[in-house]
Amino acid sequence: MAGKVNRVLxxxxxxxxVVERPYPRVKEGFAIIKVHIxxxxxxxxxxxxxxxxWYERADRLGHEGVGEIVxxxxxxxxxxxxxxxxxxxxxxxxxxxxCRQGLGATHCINFKGYQEIEDHNGSESGAGGFSQFRLAPVNMLQKxxxxxxxxxxxxxxxLIGCTYTAIQEHQIRPEHYCLVTGIGFIGCATIVNLKYRGAKVIVLGRSQGRMEMARQFGADLIVNPEDADWMDQVRAFTxxxxxPDFAFECSGYPYYQKKSIDVLRHYGTTILLGYAAQETDMTLNLHTETDLCWCHKSITASFDVAFRDRGDLLEVLQESWMQGQIDQLVTxxxxxxxxxEAFETILAKKACKVHLLPQF
Ligand SMILES: [Zn+2]
Ligand SMILES: [Zn+2]
Structure with missing residues (x-):
């Protein structure tokens, strides 16, 4: 493979x-994949x-993808x-x-990232998702x-994957009333998976464009969190x-995290799916006794597709109803x-899910 290059972002x-890096090297337990999306x-x-x-380098970004083993x-x-x-x-x-329980790879006790993947293989490129040729461990591949x-x-x-696991973990059924906050592509995919299970969906949000998206994916009620009686409006629907029985918090910000917990029914659960990590104060102020203990509320989180859900997920992705939803989610x-241009479109809040295609 001397002289062969890998184009990465x-x-x-x-x-x-797009810059050129050396073509990846691959060891036992790993594969090189020609990325398609x-x-x-x-x-x-x-x-x-x-x-x-959590990325270490400017030329090794991205973590999602599909492609062909080369x-x-x-x-x-x-x-x-x-x-x-x-x-x-x-x-x-x-x-x-x-891993033995078939839970989420990202929550593996010995989870390793992209520097370790490249170091282990003696490779100088390919661990990031925004690669022409990607290096990945085969236990993280699914045919x-x-x-x-x-x-x-x-x-x-x-998109449908990590939100599928979050909803599967809590056995969401048609009788459940679920709040969704943070309407980006994760919030929209959460609505889709909740509607797939037949649940009632209440969305808390402010942006008119985003709320139109929420409605398009089937939100049953939309409430503005700036309304003085927002909590009464949400509760009146239940x-x-x-x-709500469950709250799926997809913004990652304390503003919505606190509201998601406060509005729950007693014995309700808030599931944190949002990832807003940045260099601002992300502290959530909670009085554990009054906000959680007396009302018996739970807070949990989910960032990944569980190994044990991969098979069922693939079945769902083959259903025509779900494919119709994905056609709308990928804008x-x-x-x-x-x-x-892709990043500028996202930052202008004009997009839901955006794909990069390794075409140069
Ligand atoms: Zn992702
Ligand atoms: Zn593990």
């Missing part, structure tokens, strides 16, 4: 450009404010060159308590059935005015060479 504040998740933040979150490390079984696959984020150990378009398979990442696709 290098993102700085206000600038995203690289969805954007939270990577507009480095572009917007130069904040890299090379396998020695001794890999269960996959072949030419297989079409979904790539799940990171590198889970496969042997810890979390895509023949006939399932890459576009729908890619929704197994942070049986006996008791409050834009840009070639990677026009990534700057």
């Amino acid at each position: 290098h993102i700085e504040q206000g600038k995203a450009e 690289a969805p954007i998740c939270t990577e507009q933040k480095p572009f917007d404010i130069g904040f890299y979150e 090379e396998l490390g020695p001794g890999v079984s269960g996959f072949s060159v030419g297989d079409r696959v979904i790539i799940y984020q990171g590198w889970a150990c496969g042997t810890c308590w979390v 895509i059935p023949d006939g399932l378009d890459y576009k729908y398979a890619s929704a197994a990442n942070c 049986p006996d005015g008791r409050g 834009h696709q840009f070639p990677m060479s026009r990534a700057t």
